[in-house]
Amino acid sequence: MKFNIEKKLKGNLGRAGMLETAHGTIHTPAFIPVGTKATVKSLTPEEVRELGAEAVLANTYHLYLQPGHELIRHAGGLHKFMHWDGPIITDSGGFQVFSLGAAYGKELSKITKITDPSLLIPERFDDSDAPRLAKIGQDGVSFKSHLDGSIHYITPEKSIEIQHSLGADIIFAFDECTSPAEEQRYQKEALDRTHAWAKRSLAIHKKLAWETELLEWGVSQAEGPRGSAPPAGGDRDPARECSVSQALSGIVAPSRRETPRSRSFSSSAPALFGIVQGGRSEELRKESARFIGSLDFDGFGIGGSFAKEDMSMAVKWVNEILPEERPRHLLGIGEPEDLLMGIENGVDLFDCVAPTRNARNGTLYTSKGKINITNAAYRADFNPIEKDCDCFTCRNYSAAYLCHLFRGKEMLAATLSTIHNLRFIVRLVGGARQAILDGGFPDFRDAFLLNWRK
RNA sequence: GCGUCGGUGGCAGAGUGGUCAAUUGCAACUGACUGUAAAUCAGUCGCCCCUUGGGCUACGUAGGUUCGAAUCCUACCCGGCGCA
Numbered sequence: 001m002k003f004n005i006e007k008k009l010k011g012n013l014g015r016a017g018m019l020e021t022a023h024g025t026i027h028t029p030a031f032i033p034v035g036t037k038a039t040v041k042s043l044t045p046e047e048v049r050e051l052g053a054e055a056v057l058a059n060t061y062h063l064y065l066q067p068g069h070e071l072i073r074h075a076g077g078l079h080k081f082m083h084w085d086g087p088i089i090t091d092s093g094g095f096q097v098f099s100l101g102a103a104y105g106k107e108l109s110k111i112t113k114i115t116d117p118s119l120l121i122p123e124r125f126d127d128s129d130a131p132r133l134a135k136i137g138q139d140g141v142s143f144k145s146h147l148d149g150s151i152h153y154i155t156p157e158k159s160i161e162i163q164h165s166l167g168a169d170i171i172f173a174f175d176e177c178t179s180p181a182e183e184q185r186y187q188k189e190a191l192d193r194t195h196a197w198a199k200r201s202l203a204i205h206k207k208l209a210w211e212t213e214l215l216e217w218g219v220s221q222a223e224g225p226r227g228s229a230p231p232a233g234g235d236r237d238p239a240r241e242c243s244v245s246q247a248l249s250g251i252v253a254p255s256r257r258e259t260p261r262s263r264s265f266s267s268s269a270p271a272l273f274g275i276v277q278g279g280r281s282e283e284l285r286k287e288s289a290r291f292i293g294s295l296d297f298d299g300f301g302i303g304g305s306f307a308k309e310d311m312s313m314a315v316k317w318v319n320e321i322l323p324e325e326r327p328r329h330l331l332g333i334g335e336p337e338d339l340l341m342g343i344e345n346g347v348d349l350f351d352c353v354a355p356t357r358n359a360r361n362g363t364l365y366t367s368k369g370k371i372n373i374t375n376a377a378y379r380a381d382f383n384p385i386e387k388d389c390d391c392f393t394c395r396n397y398s399a400a401y402l403c404h405l406f407r408g409k410e411m412l413a414a415t416l417s418t419i420h421n422l423r424f425i426v427r428l429v430g431g432a433r434q435a436i437l438d439g440g441f442p443d444f445r446d447a448f449l450l451n452w453r454k
Numbered sequence: 455g456c457g458u459c460g461g462u463g464g465c466a467g468a469g470u471g472g473u474c475a476a477u478u479g480c481a482a483c484u485g486a487c488u489g490u491a492a493a494u495c496a497g498u499c500g501c502c503c504c505u506u507g508g509g510c511u512a513c514g515u516a517g518g519u520u521c522g523a524a525u526c527c528u529a530c531c532c533g534g535c536g537c538a
Contacts, residue, residue: 036490057489095489110488133491146491177489275489303489332489354488361487361494376483406493407481414493 001170001271001298003028003327003348007437013319013346016436019327021087021169022268023079026054028327028348029436031334031429032089033422034356037062038072038082040422041356042414045084051391051423052430055086055169057351060162061093061154065145069165077167089351090168092159092201094194094275095332097141098177098305101134108179110332112307136176138193156200160272164208168270172301172331173201175275179305187279194277195291202272202295209269216268271298273329276318280310289321299327302347312341319346336365336428336452340445343432355425359417362406365424369453373417378403391423392416 005017019026026032033040033048036059040048048056058078063069075081078088103109133144140155156174163171175194178187274297278284292300300322302315315330322328327348333339334352342350355365362374366386371378373385384394385402393402393416405413428448435444 034490041490042493059490062490089489091489096491099489100491104491172489175489301489306488308488329489334488338488350489352488353490353492357487357490357492357494360492363487372485374484409493411493 003299003325005325009344009436009441012344013316014344014436014441015346015348016433017327017348019087019348021055021271023085023087023169024054026087026349027430027433029339029343029429029433030054030349031339031425032057032349032351034351034353035082035084036353037066038078040418041360042411042418043422045082047392047415047419048084048422049086051419052426053086053422055089056084057089057091058082058166058168059091059093059096060159060166060171061096061143063090063166064093064154064162065147065152069162073165073167079167087169088167089170089329089349090163090166090172091331091351092163092172092174092275093141093154094159094172094175094303095177096143097134097136097175098179100143100146101132101136101141102179102182103305104132104134105130108181108305110305111311112180112305136193140174141176156197157204160201160204160208164205164212164270167268170299171205171270171272173198173272173274173297175277175301175303177303177305178277178279180280180307180310182279184279184281184284187281187284191277191279191284191288194275195288198274198292198295198297202274202297205270205272209272212269273297273299273301273327275301275303275331276322277304278314279304280307280314282313282317285314285317286321289318293322297326299329299348301329301331303331308338311338312345315342315345315347334425336425337449339425339429340432340448343429343436344441344445350429352425355421356418359421360414362413362417364402364417365421367448367451369451373399373402374406375403385420386424389420389424390427391420393420393423 001022002020003017004020005015008015015028017028019028019030031053032055033053035041035048035056038058040053040056045056060069063072063078072078072081078090079085099109133146135142140153140158143152143154144150145152154174159174160171174197176190176197178190182190274292274295276285276288276292278286278288302318304314306314311333319328328346329349329351330342330347332352333342334350334354339350358364358370362372363370364373364385367388371385378399381399381403383399384397385399386394389395397416402413402416404410405416431448432441432444435441
């Protein structure tokens, strides 16, 4: 993976760049649609590509449970399995520690509505008996499968191993996403755990990447000059030139050997991003950014559950500290105003279920804000959802038709709506990128927000 | 014509003397959704005043019994079925 910054915004952290992976280039800032179970719900990969998305994000925990990472490995990896030949990112399962743990059965989600800060840091009442599907231990997290109730223990090592099996281009360290409703003491405890897990994620990743690299190099040597080139650059550390069997048997301690950050494309080993947590505390966020930023990750994720109004500060605190030359991914964020905030503050990658989930539930994006296409007002509106939209749906179908599909509970409703919403978001982020390159980002942002109402 | 069963809110369908403005489902109306336990979930759904609350009109129509009726009785209207 290689990341190049093409242009920076004057006066703040924003930038436009290119992130090159073995499966293609992501032009940043970029929005990555979520395809949790190796599918962007209701779309074919071809439709995802046609609407302009350059990568997709799948989920380790869900694929581990079903159909199983071993099966995907046998299928030839995620790309082949799901027929997506562009870059794939996998999330580590860290979010499920939150969504199936502290947030399980509660009105807690990625963004909390609580606006009174005093409400956000209550004493942590003992709710250890509350029903939840994820329980955190020091070593890892035990999950009770939501599919069949079976118990699974996920450690950082296991998460990274699964992600390597899946064969994504970019993978994430195993972390604990915390609720902003946790008190400071717990946030600190969770952060220390996330940091320890980050180091363990990195260590196992180095080992697995090293093994992959050696295996592939060995294969290419055996194949002769026609095979793919051994690690490029010619500046190979002779200490690495040990046998595959040595590496695999653990004789070589990979963690002691530094891998160059810009890995060769000849290796199919993924890039690993570390995740910054720290809740809503400036002190912890900065501590986390310093710690995670000091480790040899290929890029960074910014995680956590936020109060919406806290988000921009958290992103700023973190991105002022993280190494500038490596990409940053704001995890799980994707409403239009939040994307512009993130872009302005130096975020390169976003993923979010909002456009796809909203679409399936009838909420569609327009330049003037979100609409509910199932409303009576659209029953006989034969115009497209948005006149100026270039998406497949708006080019061919009316609001009335979509309204009808939803009311009739037809599957096509989800497909056409998802195409529209994703195209809207991809175009928004693409427009922001172009505006950064052209030097007109502030105008672009202001013009959009002037029309947009939440 | 006789017998019989039944007529409940947009629809289906509970309820069979007070706790019923009436369970439930669908439809309708509205809202929510931010590293997907989500093609999900929540609210409203006779009219009026609106504050927890109160008033009014309602279970085919018209009467009646009763302190009190969607629920019991009588007649009528309508529908299903059976026999002529």
